[in-house]
Amino acid sequence: IGPNGAGKSTLARALCGLLPPAALSAADLATQPSSVEVDGDRLTRLSPRARAQRIGFLPQEIEPSFSFRVSEAVELGARVVASQTPHTAAVSAALQAVDAEHLSARRLDELSGGERRRVLLASVLAQQPKYLVLDEPTAMLDLEHQVQLFEVLRARCDAGMGVVVVTHDLNLAAQWADELV
Numbered sequence: 001i002g003p004n005g006a007g008k009s010t011l012a013r014a015l016c017g018l019l020p021p022a023a024l025s026a027a028d029l030a031t032q033p034s035s036v037e038v039d040g041d042r043l044t045r046l047s048p049r050a051r052a053q054r055i056g057f058l059p060q061e062i063e064p065s066f067s068f069r070v071s072e073a074v075e076l077g078a079r080v081v082a083s084q085t086p087h088t089a090a091v092s093a094a095l096q097a098v099d100a101e102h103l104s105a106r107r108l109d110e111l112s113g114g115e116r117r118r119v120l121l122a123s124v125l126a127q128q129p130k131y132l133v134l135d136e137p138t139a140m141l142d143l144e145h146q147v148q149l150f151e152v153l154r155a156r157c158d159a160g161m162g163v164v165v166v167t168h169d170l171n172l173a174a175q176w177a178d179e180l181v
Contacts, residue, residue: 001166001167001168001170001173001180001181004168008135008166009059009060009135009136009166011166012057012059012133012135012164012166013057013059014036015036015055015133015164016043016051016055016057016133017036017043017044017046017051017055018057038054038055038131039054039130043055048080049080049081052080052081052127052129053081053127053129053130054129054130054131055129055130055131055132055133056077056124056125056127056129056131056132056133057124057132057133057134057135058120058121058124058132058133058134058135058137059135060135060136060139060166062120064108064109064116067107067108067109068107068108069104069105069106069107069108070095070100070103070104070105070106070107070108070111070119071091071095071104071105073108073119073120073123074091074094074095074104074119074122074123074126075091075126076123077094077122077123077124077125077126077127078090078091078094078123078126078127078128080127081127081128081129090126090128091122091126092104093126094122094123094125094126095119095122097122097125097152098118098119098121098122098125098145098148098149098152099118099145099148100115100118100119100122103115103119112140113139113140114140114141114142114145116140117137117139117140117141118141118145118149121134121137121149125152129161130161130162131161131162131163131164132153132156132161132162132163132164133164134153134163134164134165134166135166136166136167136168137149137153137165137167138150138167138169138172146169146172147172150172150175150176153165153176154176157178165177
């Protein structure tokens with residue numbers, strides 16, 4: 001949590017290996033190279049597939065380049081980590097988790113901002129990563145879907161998944177988070 005411009009999104013991207021960590025002083029770099037590790041492995045040494053199996057990332061803003069059907073967009077999320085075509089049940093379960101199963105035949109460019117946000121979250125959930133890093137996941141969601149999202153995230157945490165959420169909503173953060181930073 002924190003004000004605009006504090007570096008929350010930058011930190012989220014660095015945690016996912018999408019940005020290099022901020023450089024340490026020359027003296028620090030001599031003894032400890034700057035890197036991000038997940039489960040003892042440097043992210044820079046993992047293949048894109050191995051990284052996606054560990055970390056699912058939902059950035060603050062995504063503008064899809066193509067007008068995929070919702071089911072295709074979620075399947076792409078699952079396909080990132082699968083060595084074969086993902087099982088339809090995984091795609092359906094991810095859509096159901098975010099209350100978007102009824103949207104599966106629609107195109108992304110036909111959806112409202114909140115509907116598209118839920119579909120993109122389903123795409124990340126379909127990866128079935130060990131950790132989730134979500135940057136403003138409740139942006140554009142109505143109150144009911146915000147609470148539902150945090151219920152889904154809490155259930156994933158309780159099942160052993162690590163979840164990091166960047167948010168401006170102090171009320172939701174205080175209600176659902178185990179730790180606030």
